Amino acid sequence: MQLDRANRKELRRAGYALNIAEFEAAHLLKSAGIEFSRRGYPDYAILRDGEIAGFVEVKPTTTRALRDGQKLFRDMCGRFGIPFLKWSPDEGSEALLQFVANLS
Incomplete structure (x- = not known):
């Protein structure tokens, strides 16, 4: 999956990557079947x-x-x-x- 303007907003809403490096890490983790969360860090x-x-x-x-x-x-x-x-x-x-x- 290529990160571009069209899917960036959708990824943010889903709690995934905000930049290309984070997107790549999320994609690798998800592909490996590893459970993770970007959400939860306090204000x-x-x-x-x-x-x-x-x-x-x-x-x-x-x-x-x-x-x-x-x-x-x-x-x-x-x-x-x-x-x-x-x-x-x-x-x-x-x-x-x-x-x-x-x-x-």
């Missing part, structure tokens, strides 16, 4: 002294659930002791600022 990586200290996934409302890929990422963070927050403006600024303040 913000919080840095402390140039290192990742935690992650924040922002949702428009508290009732908006994490997607499957986001749940996988959240669970991986939990297994490795990496702080992860799903936050919505509905919760107020204090919840987000407190999370960040507690990061080491």
Whole structure:
């Protein structure tokens, strides 16, 4: 499959490659029968002294659930002791600022 303007938008909607190198990698993985996801990475990586200290996934409302890929990422963070927050403006600024303040 050739990556061109005509199919680029369709690939983005499907969660696949955004550039030629990513497209090639996705094609190789899929052809080899390897399960993968481009989705799930959170909206913000919080840095402390140039290192990742935690992650924040922002949702428009508290009732908006994490997607499957986001749940996988959240669970991986939990297994490795990496702080992860799903936050919505509905919760107020204090919840987000407190999370960040507690990061080491």
